[in-house]
Amino acid sequence: MTAERVESVLELLTYTKGVTGVVVCNRDGQPIRDSFQDLDRTRAVEYADMAAELAREAAPLLYADDTLDSLRVRSRTSEVIIKCHDEFLLVVIQEFSE
Amino acid sequence: MAATGGGDIEELVKQITDHPGVQGLIIVNTEGIPIRHTFQEQSRPLAVQYCALFQSLAMKARTAVVELDNNNDLLFLRVRSKKHEVLVAPDTKYLLIVIQRVGNDDNLPINIKKTP
Numbered sequence: 465m466t467a468e469r470v471e472s473v474l475e476l477l478t479y480t481k482g483v484t485g486v487v488v489c490n491r492d493g494q495p496i497r498d499s500f501q502d503l504d505r506t507r508a509v510e511y512a513d514m515a516a517e518l519a520r521e522a523a524p525l526l527y528a529d530d531t532l533d534s535l536r537v538r539s540r541t542s543e544v545i546i547k548c549h550d551e552f553l554l555v556v557i558q559e560f561s562e
Numbered sequence: 563m564a565a566t567g568g569g570d571i572e573e574l575v576k577q578i579t580d581h582p583g584v585q586g587l588i589i590v591n592t593e594g595i596p597i598r599h600t601f602q603e604q605s606r607p608l609a610v611q612y613c614a615l616f617q618s619l620a621m622k623a624r625t626a627v628v629e630l631d632n633n634n635d636l637l638f639l640r641v642r643s644k645k646h647e648v649l650v651a652p653d654t655k656y657l658l659i660v661i662q663r664v665g666n667d668d669n670l671p672i673n674i675k676k677t678p
Contacts, residue, residue: 514626521622522641524615530643533664538638539627 474499477556484542485557487511491519496552515546515555571598578660585646586661588612597656612648616641616659620652 493516498508589598624636
């Protein structure tokens with residue numbers, strides 16, 4: 465996948481209705497790209513940490529010949545979707561109106 | 563659990579297990595004991611294992627959610643792999659775990675007692 469393709473997919477996700485944030489991070493929880501506006505990337509770091517921790521925790525739950533595909537964490541105000549890859553995690557945060 | 567009406571629970575269990583693609587259901591109490599499951603008796607160790615592992619994951623997810631926002635709380639959790647998907651619905655007293663098929667794969671090593 466080319467860099468332009470990655471950019472267009474991220475842009476598509478970022479501007480989807482209901483999506484409030486998109487973070488791409490590695491498996492160690494270090495954010496590579498994010499769509500948040502804060503300069504110190506506080507929220508991106510928090511979500512990346514959460515995603516990496518949950519992906520790490522979920523991996524042993526599978527059978528030996530199975531691989532983790534995605535995680536969805538639904539809370540009262542939002543849902544965090546974590547798409548897993550060998551090296552990277554894609555985190556999409558969508559909010560619900562109350 | 564009997565005090566809250568076993569009929570309602572049975573209705574719920576039947577409703578979930580009758581859904582296409584559902585391969586297993588476990589209801590866990592706070593001590594991690596499966597009080598209700600649709601696994602066959604020889605698969606009970608597997609049910610117990612599911613309880614322990616997914617209860618731990620649900621607690622981790624709840625911690626992560628509350629860490630991000632103090633006023634928030636975990637409502638539902640989905641773990642999807644290449645072959646199957648596990649849905650976890652935590653509550654104060656119980657945890658509901660549903661295992662369902664992803665796509666057409668039917669090779670899960672779970673012997674589920676199917677109601678004809």
